[in-house]
Amino acid sequence: MRAKLPRLVVTFSTTAAAMEMERYCQANGISGRLIPTPREITADCGLAWSAPSEAESAVLQAANNGCIEYAAVYHLVI
Amino acid sequence: METIKVDALGLACPLPVVKTIKALEALTGPATVETHVDNETAVQNVTRLAEGKGFPVRSEKLSDGHFVITMEADKPAEKAEETPVACTPDRRGNTVVAITSDAMGHGSDELGRQLMKGFIYALSQLEELPKTILFYNGGAKLTTEGSLSLEDLKSMEAQGVAIMTCGTCLNYYGLTEKLAVGSVTNMYVIVETLAKADKIIKP
Structure with a gap:
């Protein structure tokens, strides 16, 4: 099993927004990856953006710059 | 009648x-x-x-x-001297069916949709029913309103077969409010279900 680390997890209300987030972040060199939304979180969409905790401001800035609406921001050990 | x-x-x-x-x-x-x-x-x-x-x-x-x-x-049942009644404990095996598209096989999608409809019908007639049927990606269209397989799926659900559809997929296709049979699931449950199955059938 992978070691669990503290991560930033951003959820979305639609699958389309989560996929747009991946496109935008990959195109702009923002760290993180799309993961299935962890089960401890209830979200409308089953995909979430996970990034190192310290990348929070860069990730949220990216969402704002890309006009991607996110639902909630969590810090989890996953 | x-x-x-x-x-x-x-x-x-x-x-x-x-x-x-x-x-x-x-x-x-x-x-x-x-x-x-x-x-x-x-x-x-x-x-x-x-x-x-x-x-x-x-x-x-x-x-x-x-x-x-x-x-x-269509007619009254004949009175038998003694009708044998079998109390079979359970008809479900530990088989999981993974339905990943609304069409079965590649070539023609029109044909594939007919084949998938027939597959689900035949599945519901198995002597040993599957434990779980997972629906993901285009398979999500089969558990939602307008699907021609709902009657077969509801019949299997009533016999204890878990019918589970990927929530991410329902959301992607705009079908979240249209689920007509079974429950919504997530990737963690999908992976666990597949990992614990004795046998996986993927049409």
Whole structure:
């Protein structure tokens, strides 16, 4: 099993927004990856953006710059 | 056509089957017989009774602990001296079916959709039903409103088969509010279900 680390997890209300987030972040060199939304979180969409905790401001800035609406921001050990 | 309701809620096997047999024997002509039961094994046993008599049968889960089996009897059942009643414990094996598209196979999607409809119908006729059917990606279209497989899927659900559809996929296709059978699941449950299966069938 992978070691669990503290991560930033951003959820979305639609699958389309989560996929747009991946496109935008990959195109702009923002760290993180799309993961299935962890089960401890209830979200409308089953995909979430996970990034190192310290990348929070860069990730949220990216969402704002890309006009991607996110639902909630969590810090989890996953 | 007359509809006869048999209330077998709260009764353990063989009573739901026995009460249904008595209702079938008491018919005076063609009738629809609805047996209400409170557990999946009873659904399976009453379904098997109807199949044995050659009556078209379907079943549905109305709520937790309430199932209805509906059979179309074209004539009264003959009174048998002693009708053997089998209390088969459970008809489900530890097989998981993963449905990843609304079409079966590649080539023609129009043909593939017909094949998938036939696959699900035939699945519902298996002697040993699967434990779980997973629907993801285009498969999500089969558990939602307008799907022509709903009757077969509801019948399997009433017999205890878990019908689970990927929530991410429903959301992607705009079908979240249209789920018509079973429950919504996520990637963690999908992976666990596949990992624990004895056998996986992927049409």
